[in-house]
Amino acid sequence: MMIGGEHKAIPRAALAECWSCKGPVSVQAIFCHTCGAAQPPRQIDHFARLGFEPGFDLDIDLLEKRYLGFQRSVHPDRFANKSARDRAMAEQQSVSLNEAFETLNDPLRRASYLLQLKGQTASVAKDQTVDDPALLMEAMEAREALAEAESVEAIEKLAIKAGADAINLLSEISKAFAADDLAAANRLTTRLKYLRKFLEETRARRVALESF
Amino acid sequence: MLLQIHEPGETPEPHALERGLAVGIDLGTTNSVVAIIHSHEDRAEVLRDQCGDGLIPSVVAYVGDEPVVGRAALAMQIEQHGRVVSSVKRLMGRGIGDVKMLGGSLPYELADDSAGGMVRLKIDDRAVSPVEVSADILRALKARAETKLDQPVDRAVITVPAYFDDAARIATKDAAALAGLEVLRLVNEPTAAALAYGLDTAAEGLYAIYDLGGGTFDISLLRLEKGVFRVLATGGDAALGGDDFDHALAEWVIADQKLGKLTPVGARALLIAARHAKEALTAQDSVWLDCDVDGHVLHVNVMRDVFDQLVDGLIARTLRACRQVLIDARVEAADVQGVVLVGGSTRVPAVRHRVSKFFGREPLADIDPDEVVAIGAAQQAKALTQGSDTLLLDVTPLSLGIETMGGIVEKVIERNTPIPVTKGQEFTTYQDGQSGMLIHVLQGERETVDACRSLGRFELKGIPPMVAGSARILVKFAVDADGLVTVSAEERLTGAKAEIEIKPSYGLTEDEMAGMLRDSLTHAREDMERRLLIEARVEAERVLLALSAALKADGKLLDAAEKAAIDGAIAQVRQAMSSEDRDRISATVDILEQATHGFAQKRMDRAIAQALTGHSLDEVEKSMATDEPNDRAVADATSAAGRK
Numbered sequence: 110m111m112i113g114g115e116h117k118a119i120p121r122a123a124l125a126e127c128w129s130c131k132g133p134v135s136v137q138a139i140f141c142h143t144c145g146a147a148q149p150p151r152q153i154d155h156f157a158r159l160g161f162e163p164g165f166d167l168d169i170d171l172l173e174k175r176y177l178g179f180q181r182s183v184h185p186d187r188f189a190n191k192s193a194r195d196r197a198m199a200e201q202q203s204v205s206l207n208e209a210f211e212t213l214n215d216p217l218r219r220a221s222y223l224l225q226l227k228g229q230t231a232s233v234a235k236d237q238t239v240d241d242p243a244l245l246m247e248a249m250e251a252r253e254a255l256a257e258a259e260s261v262e263a264i265e266k267l268a269i270k271a272g273a274d275a276i277n278l279l280s281e282i283s284k285a286f287a288a289d290d291l292a293a294a295n296r297l298t299t300r301l302k303y304l305r306k307f308l309e310e311t312r313a314r315r316v317a318l319e320s321f
Numbered sequence: 322m323l324l325q326i327h328e329p330g331e332t333p334e335p336h337a338l339e340r341g342l343a344v345g346i347d348l349g350t351t352n353s354v355v356a357i358i359h360s361h362e363d364r365a366e367v368l369r370d371q372c373g374d375g376l377i378p379s380v381v382a383y384v385g386d387e388p389v390v391g392r393a394a395l396a397m398q399i400e401q402h403g404r405v406v407s408s409v410k411r412l413m414g415r416g417i418g419d420v421k422m423l424g425g426s427l428p429y430e431l432a433d434d435s436a437g438g439m440v441r442l443k444i445d446d447r448a449v450s451p452v453e454v455s456a457d458i459l460r461a462l463k464a465r466a467e468t469k470l471d472q473p474v475d476r477a478v479i480t481v482p483a484y485f486d487d488a489a490r491i492a493t494k495d496a497a498a499l500a501g502l503e504v505l506r507l508v509n510e511p512t513a514a515a516l517a518y519g520l521d522t523a524a525e526g527l528y529a530i531y532d533l534g535g536g537t538f539d540i541s542l543l544r545l546e547k548g549v550f551r552v553l554a555t556g557g558d559a560a561l562g563g564d565d566f567d568h569a570l571a572e573w574v575i576a577d578q579k580l581g582k583l584t585p586v587g588a589r590a591l592l593i594a595a596r597h598a599k600e601a602l603t604a605q606d607s608v609w610l611d612c613d614v615d616g617h618v619l620h621v622n623v624m625r626d627v628f629d630q631l632v633d634g635l636i637a638r639t640l641r642a643c644r645q646v647l648i649d650a651r652v653e654a655a656d657v658q659g660v661v662l663v664g665g666s667t668r669v670p671a672v673r674h675r676v677s678k679f680f681g682r683e684p685l686a687d688i689d690p691d692e693v694v695a696i697g698a699a700q701q702a703k704a705l706t707q708g709s710d711t712l713l714l715d716v717t718p719l720s721l722g723i724e725t726m727g728g729i730v731e732k733v734i735e736r737n738t739p740i741p742v743t744k745g746q747e748f749t750t751y752q753d754g755q756s757g758m759l760i761h762v763l764q765g766e767r768e769t770v771d772a773c774r775s776l777g778r779f780e781l782k783g784i785p786p787m788v789a790g791s792a793r794i795l796v797k798f799a800v801d802a803d804g805l806v807t808v809s810a811e812e813r814l815t816g817a818k819a820e821i822e823i824k825p826s827y828g829l830t831e832d833e834m835a836g837m838l839r840d841s842l843t844h845a846r847e848d849m850e851r852r853l854l855i856e857a858r859v860e861a862e863r864v865l866l867a868l869s870a871a872l873k874a875d876g877k878l879l880d881a882a883e884k885a886a887i888d889g890a891i892a893q894v895r896q897a898m899s900s901e902d903r904d905r906i907s908a909t910v911d912i913l914e915q916a917t918h919g920f921a922q923k924r925m926d927r928a929i930a931q932a933l934t935g936h937s938l939d940e941v942e943k944s945m946a947t948d949e950p951n952d953r954a955v956a957d958a959t960s961a962a963g964r965k
Contacts, residue, residue, distance in 0.1 A: 123932075124925075124928055124929065124932065126921070126925060127867075129863065129864075129867040130867035130868060130870055130871040130921075131871070131917065131918075131920075131921030131924070131925075132871050132874070132875065132921065132924045132925070132928075133924060133925050133928035133929075141867075143867075143870050143871050143874045143875075144866065144867035144868075144870040144871060145870065146863075146867060177549050177551075177712070180712060180714060181549075181712050184712055184713075184714070184802075185741060185801070185802040186506070186701075186704060186705055186709075186712070186713060186802065187708075189505055189506070189705040189706070190705075190706065190859075191859070191863075192856065192859045192860045192863045193856060193860070194860070194863075195863065200741050200801065200802070201743075203741050203802075204741045204742055204743045204799075207738075207739045207740070207741070207742055208742070208743075208744075210739075211738070211739065312648050316641075316644055316645070316648070319644070
C-alpha cells in the first residue's frame with residue numbers, strides 16, 4: 110500500500126494490529142509491547158525472525174542462543190494455562206521459530222534459502238538436471254569408488270575426503286555471496302548438495318557393513 | 322511496592338483453585354508409576370502403597386463387578402487366565418496383524434470383531450479394547466494419587482514411548498479421557514527421563530537415553546544446557562522389549578522340550594515362568610525354570626550364556642537403532658558424555674554389557690530406572706501448571722508423508738524435525754477434469770505405502786475442472802507439542818478445503834468413544850461444561866487485562882463519553898464472569914470488543930501518523946521491539962508492563 114510519496118510507504122507495512130488489545134505492534138514483535146500478548150508470526154524472512162541481516166556468514170552460536178531464547182518465551186509449554194487463542198498464537202510462533210532455525214542452522218539450507226530470497230531459482234530446490242558436466246563426472250566417479258569400497262576403512266577414507274571437500278566448499282560459497290556472485294553461489298550450492306548426498310550414502314554403506 | 326514480574330506463560334492461572342492436582346504418570350507395559358511435585362517443592366515424590374511400593378503392575382483382572390488392577394490382578398493370572406490382561410500397551414492402536422504368537426497361540430483371546438480395527442480382547446462374553454484396559458490402569462493410578470494426597474487429581478502428564486506412532490498416542494489420550502484425566506501433555510519417555518536425570522544431577526552436554534522397557538525400546542540423544550533439554554534425534558522400536566526376551570526364552574523351552582502347539586493358558590503360564598527365569602538370571606549364572614504347561618510339568622535348567630545367546634539378536638536391534646540416531650544427529654559415540662539407562666529390561670546384564678561397549682563408557686543408572694520416567698513426567702506437570710525455567714524441545718520420531726502414484730510415499734516432514742512443526746507441500750492432479758483427490762496419510766521411514774503405517778485417508782472434493790497437472794493442491798501437515806498429527810488440504814486456485822484430525826485406521830471411532838464415555842462412570846458431560854466455562858472465564862480475563870494495559874498506555878486518546886461507554890461494558894463483563902453462565906460471559910465480551918473498536922482505531926491511526934511525521938521508522942520500531950531474547954530484563958519488563 111502506498112501512502113504519499115514512495116519514501117513514506119514503509120511504515121504501514123512495518124505495523125500490524127495486536128489481536129488482543131487491538132493496538133499497533135511491529136511486524137517483528139513476538140509479544141505486544143502494550144498488553145504482552147503473544148503475536149502470530151507475520152510474514153518476515155527467517156533471518157529477520159531471528160534478528161539477523163540476510164547473509165551466508167552467520168554467528169551460529171548467536172543463532173542458537175537467540176533461537177533458544179525466543180523458544181523459551183513462546184514454546185507451547187509456557188502457555189498451557191492460557192486461553193485457546195493465546196495458545197494458538199504461541200504455537201504458531203514456536204513453529205515459525207523452528208522453521209527459521211532449521212533453515213539457517215544448516216549451511217546448505219541456508220545457502221538455498223538465501224538464493225531464493227535473492228530471486229535465484231536455486232537448482233537445488235528442484236530435481237532439475239544439473240548443467241555442470243564436471244560435477245556430474247565427479248559425482249559418477251565418487252559413486253563408483255564407493256561401490257567398489259569393500260571395507261569400513263576404505264569407506265571411511267572416501268567419507269573423510271568428501272567431508273574435507275564440503276568444508277572447502279563452504280568457504281567458497283561464503284566468498285561468492287560476499288562478492289554477490291549469485292551464479293557462482295548457486296553452482297557451488299548445487300555441488301554441496303551432491304557432496305551431502307554422497308556423505309549420506311557412505312554412512313549408509315558403513316552401517317550396512319558393521320555388525321553388532 | 323514490589324512488582325511481581327512473570328515470564329509470559331508463567332502467570333498463575335486465575336482460577337487455579339478450581340482445578341484438581343496435576344500428576345506425572347508413566348503408563349508402562351509391565352508396570353505403571355504415578356508421581357507428583359508438591360507446590361513450593363522441587364523434588365518429585367513417587368506415590369507408593371502402604372508397603373512402599375511405587376510400581377503398580379499394568380495388569381487388569383475382569384472378575385466381579387469392578388476391574389482389579391495391579392498386584393492383586395497379577396496374582397490371579399493363572400487361575401483366572403481368561404480374565405486377566407497384561408502388556409496391553411503393546412496393543413495400543415494396533416491391528417490384529419501386529420500381535421505376536423507363541424507356540425501357535427496368542428497369549429490373549431481376541432474378540433471376533435477385531436478384524437480391521439484395533440484389536441479387542443475377549444473377556445468372557447464381552448470384547449474389551451486396549452484403550453479401556455489402559456483406562457482402568459489409569460483409574461487405579463488416579464485413585465492411588467487421590468488417596469495418598471487426599472485431594473482430587475484430574476490432570477496429568479502421561480509419558481509414551483518416543484517411537485509411538487500417532488495411532489498409539491491418540492489411543493493413550495483416549496484412555497486418559499475415559500479415566501477422567503485431562504492430558505496436559507504427552508511426553509516422550511526418554512525425554513522425561515532426561516529431564517529427571519538432568520535436573521537431579523545438573524548434567525550438561527550430550528546425553529543418550531537408552532530406554533528398554535517391557536514392550537518398547539527408545540533411544541534418544543539430547544543436548545542438555547542451561548535448563549534447555551533439546552532432543553537431537555530419537556529412534557527405537559515400538560514392539561521390542563523385555564516381553565520379547567521372555568518370548569525368546571519361551572520359544573527355546575518349547576523347542577527344547579518338544580512341546581508343540583500350546584493352548585492360550587499354556588502360553589501364558591510359560592511366559593510367566595520365562596519372565597521369572599529371566600529376572601533370576603540377573604543375579605545368577607544358572608537357574609531352574611519350573612512350570613506346568615498344558616499338563617507337561619517342566620523343570621528346565623537355563624544357563625545365562627544360553628539366555629544371552631537367545632536375546633543377542635534383540636539387543637543387536639537396539640544397537641542398530643543407536644547407530645542410526647548417532648548418524649541422524651551427526652555425532653559420534655565418543656561425543657556422548659553419558660548414557661542413562663531407563664526401563665526394567667536394562668537390568669539384564671547382557672544389555673548393560675553391550676550398551677557400555679557400544680558407547681565406550683559405563684552407563685548411568687543413578688535414579689531407579691523404573692521410576693525415573695514418572696519423576697520426569699511429574700516435573701513436566703509442574704512446569705505446565707506452575708511455570709518453570711526449563712524448556713523441553715522434542716522432535717517427531719517418524720517421518721510423515723502421503724501416498725503418491727504407484728504406492729510410493731512422498732515425505733513431507735522428515736523424522737527428527739523439532740516440534741511443533743507445520744509443513745506444506747504442493748501436489749497436483751494426474752487426470753484431466755479430476756474433481757477430487759484422495760489423500761492417504763502415512764507414517765514411517767520406508768519408501769512404499771505397505772511398509773509404512775497408515776494414519777488415515779481423507780478426500781479433497783470440489784477441485785474445478787482443469788487439465789491434468791495444473792491444479793495446485795497444498796497439503797499441510799502439523800505436528801503439535803504432543804506429537805499429534807493434523808493434516809489439511811487446500812486447492813489454491815479455488816480455495817476448496819478439507820481438513821482432518823487424524824483418526825488412525827486402528828483407532829476408536831467418535832461413536833465408540835462417546836459410548837465408552839457414557840458407560841464409564843465419569844461425569845464426562847459435566848466435566849466438559851465445566852471446562853468450557855473455565856475457558857470462557859480465562860478468555861474474558863484475557864480481554865480485560867489486554868484492555869486495561871491499552872487504557873493505561875493510550876487512555877488519554879479517549880474523551881469522557883467514550884471512556885464511560887467502555888467502563889460500562891467492562892462492568893458488564895465482570896458481572897457476567899462471577900456467574901456460571903458461559904453464554905452470558907461470551908456475549909458481554911463481544912459487546913466490550915465492539916465498544917472498544919473506535920479506541921483501537923485511534924491507537925492505530927496515531928501510530929501510523931507518528932511513523933509518518935517526525936519519528937523515523939527506527940524509533941517506532943525501537944519503541945515496539947520487545948524481543949531481544951537474551952536480554953531477559955527487557956523481556957520481563959515488557960511482560961510486566963502488560964500486567965501491572
